[in-house]
Amino acid sequence: MSDTIDSASLLARAEELIARAVSAGADAADAVIVRGRSRSVSVRLGKVEGTEASESDDFSLRVFVGRRVASVSASPGFDLKTLAERAVAMAKASPEDPFASLADEANLARQWPDLELFDPTEVSSEALAEAALAAEAAALAVAGVTNSGGAGASAGMGGLVLATSHGFSGSYMASRFGRSVSVIAGEGTKMERDYDFDSQLYFDRLRDPAAIGREAATRTVRRLDPRQVPTARDVTVVYDPRMARGIAGHIAGAINGAAVARKTSFLRDRMGRQVLKAGLTVTDDPLVVRGASSRPFDGEGVSGQKLAMIEDGILKHWFLSTSTARELGLSTNGRGVRGGPAVNPASTNLALEPGEVSPEELIRSVGTGLYVTELIGQGVNMVTGEYSRGAAGYWIENGELTFPVSEVTIASNLSDMFMRITPASDIDRSFGIAAPTLAIEGMTLAGA
Numbered sequence: 001m002s003d004t005i006d007s008a009s010l011l012a013r014a015e016e017l018i019a020r021a022v023s024a025g026a027d028a029a030d031a032v033i034v035r036g037r038s039r040s041v042s043v044r045l046g047k048v049e050g051t052e053a054s055e056s057d058d059f060s061l062r063v064f065v066g067r068r069v070a071s072v073s074a075s076p077g078f079d080l081k082t083l084a085e086r087a088v089a090m091a092k093a094s095p096e097d098p099f100a101s102l103a104d105e106a107n108l109a110r111q112w113p114d115l116e117l118f119d120p121t122e123v124s125s126e127a128l129a130e131a132a133l134a135a136e137a138a139a140l141a142v143a144g145v146t147n148s149g150g151a152g153a154s155a156g157m158g159g160l161v162l163a164t165s166h167g168f169s170g171s172y173m174a175s176r177f178g179r180s181v182s183v184i185a186g187e188g189t190k191m192e193r194d195y196d197f198d199s200q201l202y203f204d205r206l207r208d209p210a211a212i213g214r215e216a217a218t219r220t221v222r223r224l225d226p227r228q229v230p231t232a233r234d235v236t237v238v239y240d241p242r243m244a245r246g247i248a249g250h251i252a253g254a255i256n257g258a259a260v261a262r263k264t265s266f267l268r269d270r271m272g273r274q275v276l277k278a279g280l281t282v283t284d285d286p287l288v289v290r291g292a293s294s295r296p297f298d299g300e301g302v303s304g305q306k307l308a309m310i311e312d313g314i315l316k317h318w319f320l321s322t323s324t325a326r327e328l329g330l331s332t333n334g335r336g337v338r339g340g341p342a343v344n345p346a347s348t349n350l351a352l353e354p355g356e357v358s359p360e361e362l363i364r365s366v367g368t369g370l371y372v373t374e375l376i377g378q379g380v381n382m383v384t385g386e387y388s389r390g391a392a393g394y395w396i397e398n399g400e401l402t403f404p405v406s407e408v409t410i411a412s413n414l415s416d417m418f419m420r421i422t423p424a425s426d427i428d429r430s431f432g433i434a435a436p437t438l439a440i441e442g443m444t445l446a447g448a
Helices: 008-025 081-090 123-142 210-220 239-253 257-262 322-327 359-368 414-418
Strands: 027-042 045-066 068-074 145-164 169-185 194-201 233-241 282-284 307-311 336-339 342-345 350-352 369-376 386-397 400-413 421-423 438-446
Touching: 008 045, 008 081, 008 145, 027 123, 045 081, 045 123, 045 342, 068 081, 081 386, 123 145, 123 169, 123 210, 123 350, 145 210, 169 210, 194 210, 210 414, 233 239, 233 359, 233 386, 239 350, 239 414, 239 438, 257 322, 257 342, 307 369, 322 342, 359 400, 369 400, 400 414, 414 438
Parallel strands: 233 369
Antiparallel strands: 027 045, 027 145, 045 068, 145 169, 169 194, 233 438, 282 307, 282 350, 336 342, 369 386, 386 400, 400 438, 421 438
16 A cells, blocks of 8 residues: 655645645635545455445645635645635635634644554455455354355545644644454244454554454354343443443543533533543543554644543543633643644543453452453433443343343433442553443343
């Protein structure tokens, strides 16, 4: 995979676009170019079903006329002068936004480290197909597996070029490789499905395809012949790490400055107060070398630093971009993300930090409860914190995983859940949102 983002040429084009906007009457402007390249192969039952390849260069121009702002997007080949004039005309006709502006010049990154986000390894479509077929074959070879939901492999890269009218100019690029497989066990109305996958910045860090296939098959076969359990209150629910990342994601959503400004977060009035169980810490670090969501600067040209967003259970920071920070009377902490022309705050490499006990020790300490490996539905209200999800997994009896469980619902309120979390020690930091196995006490289980 070529590492050529042609940053010099793209930066020159972005800077020319800004100059055109200023000439057309903009007081300030920034231009973003996002370059993407990807290749993927999907297979099923030993045959290649699809091969896809894509390339894109997306240009976005944001202009400011006083407190009025407008954004336009275009594909390659557009006329710079026409696009700039259109953006300025749109801004002049827009209502004033008291919080919209470029990042303060004093906050702009002037230098940044090499975070080693790009692996130039070229992976052919044939090699992708071979990996996908190997993963599926290994899964189908496990006793009890009766069908395939398909397997896939992919390789891609994404690059960002950013230039602003007040002097920032920079670019970076990241690669991404992936493998996945889904299989089915059982027959008729007693079928179960599960999956496994891996995603890495560096090709040589990917797990072996056969290992991914065997893990997907093992997880699937273990789910056969599930039972229901009686409705109960005050149940301890243990979240498998894949599901625990969802809990960490709810934390990230609740401390997003945009949600706070819109008053759509149930933690909006909790700054400086305890929001997690004492002893728990949530960190966010955009500068992790080879981190899944690392970036040397944010979508506004601001370098972020590692932050303890929640420390010893106490909420310390919101995720902030420039406009969101101004709306809240604060300063950006370099968490602005470009979503097309818009800039919104978001986490980078977020981790709900691990505890000291192993997952096995945590499960033993539970005694009786539910170990969750799948969550169904979207029953989470971030305004109130109400939480209700369909779930499947395994019943915990005498500190051991026993029979599979399905068709149950677990419910509580995130405010209460956050105060009852006990983490294990098994965190996997190769994901942009990372969390270990988590036990949460005091939940309601609706079953048979």
